[in-house]
Amino acid sequence: MVLELHVWGPAFALPSIDAQCLAAIAYLTKAVPRDQWVLVASSDPSVSPTNELPALRDGATWVSKFRNIVDYLRQVSDGAWLLNSQLTGLGEADTIAFSAFTESNGQLLIDLSLYVSSQNYYAATSPAYGAILTWPNQWILPPKLRTRAKNRTAHLGLSSLDLEAGEEERTRERSAAAAAGQIPKNLIARPRETVSTLLGKTAQNSRFRLEALTADLFEPLEQLLAGKAYLLSDQEPSTLDALVVGYLSFGLVPGLPAPWFAEALQSKAPRLAKYVARVRDECFGVVDVADAFKDTPSPSSKLPWRQPERVNAGKIGSTLLNTLADATPILSDLRANDRLRESVKSLGEEVTPLEAKIMAETAEAKRKDMFLSIASVAAGVTAMVGYLFYHGIISVVREEEQNQTQEEGYTEGESRSAQSILQALL
Known part of the structure; x- marks a missing residue:
C-alpha cells in the first residue's frame, strides 16, 4: 500500500506552511522512492488520531x-529508508543534539x-492560511x-512585535499610573500613536x-556545515539535513514586511x-498552491501530490462542534487530557520508558483531579439545595395537595355565601 503523508x-512557494511538515516532506523525498508515497495537503489535524x-x-x-x-520508515523498510x-x-x-537544538530554537x-509579528501575520501568514483552508x-x-505561538514565545520578552498587544499594554500602564496618582487625569487622554511610530519603536526595542536569538541558531549550524x-x-544527506531545511526554509521567504529573519540568515x-x-x-522545487489541489498534479512538480478529500457537511459540523467543545471549560480540559494521553502513546522511542511512564501518570492524575473537581x-450544589429546602427557603407543593387546598377553599367560600343569604332573608 502507498504511504500517505x-x-x-x-x-510562500513551499509545500507546507509548517516546519515539521516541511522536514517530513524533505525526508521522504530523499529516503523513499517516489512511487511509494503520496503527499496530501489535508491541512486538518483531526485526520490524525493524535x-x-x-x-x-x-x-x-x-x-x-x-x-x-x-523511526517508522526505518522499521517498515528494514533500514532501507534510513538516511543516517x-x-x-x-x-x-x-544528529540527536543538533536536531533538538534546531527544533527548539528554529520554532x-x-x-x-x-505569527507574533503583526506586520507579517496580517500581510502574509493569515492570507496564506486563507488560501489552503476551507470554511470554517x-x-x-x-x-x-x-x-x-505567542504563548511559546512569551518568555522571550518580544511581545512588542505584536502591535495590538503593545498598544493594550501601554493603555494598561497609563490607566494604572493614573489610578496611582502618578499623572494628572487631564493628561491621560493621549493621542493614539501612528502605525509608523509603533513600527519604529518595535524595531528599536x-x-x-x-x-542574539538568530545568532544562537545560525552560527553553530554554519560552523557544522563548514565546506x-x-x-x-x-x-549523502541525513535526518538533520531534512530538519534544518524544514525550519530554515522560512528564513528565505521573500517579500515579508518585516524581513529580519531572512536578513539575519543572509548576513x-x-x-x-x-x-x-x-x-x-532539490527537495521541493518551486511550489504553487494550486498544485496541491489539482486532480492531476503538474508533470513538472517534484512532489507526488494527491488531492485531499472534499469537505462535506458532516466535516463542517464536526469542526464547529469541536470548536464549541474546546471553548467549554470542562469539555476543553477533558479533550486536552485525551490528546495528552494519545501523544504519550505516539511518542514511541522518542522518550525513555521512565519519561513515558511519568507523562502517562501525569495525564491520569490530571484526569482524576478533573473528575474530583466535577464531583466536588x-x-x-446538592448540599446548598438541601440547605435551602431544610430552612423552607424553597418549598415544593405536590399537585394533589395543591388541588385539595383549592377545593377546600372553594367549599368554605360557598358555605359562607349560603350563610350570608339566609341571614339576609331572616
Missing part, C-alpha cells in the same frame, strides 16, 4: 511527528516572524495557531534581542543560507 498545505500534523498513514496505522515518522545509515556513532550523536524564530477553519485555526555539501557528510550565515536554498530546491462541585 498528510501535512499543512503549501505557502490531532497533529505531519501524519503518516500506512493502511490503518497512523504515525505523527517528524521523529516518529523517521552511513553515519558513525559521533555522527548519530551530532521560536518562526513563531516570532510569521479559515476563520478558526489561524487565530488559534497565533495564540499558541526588539533589534538586539532578535540579533561540506551536507551538514554531516559530503556525500550571519551566508554559507548556511546557500546550502538551505540548494537543498530546498456537584456535591456542593
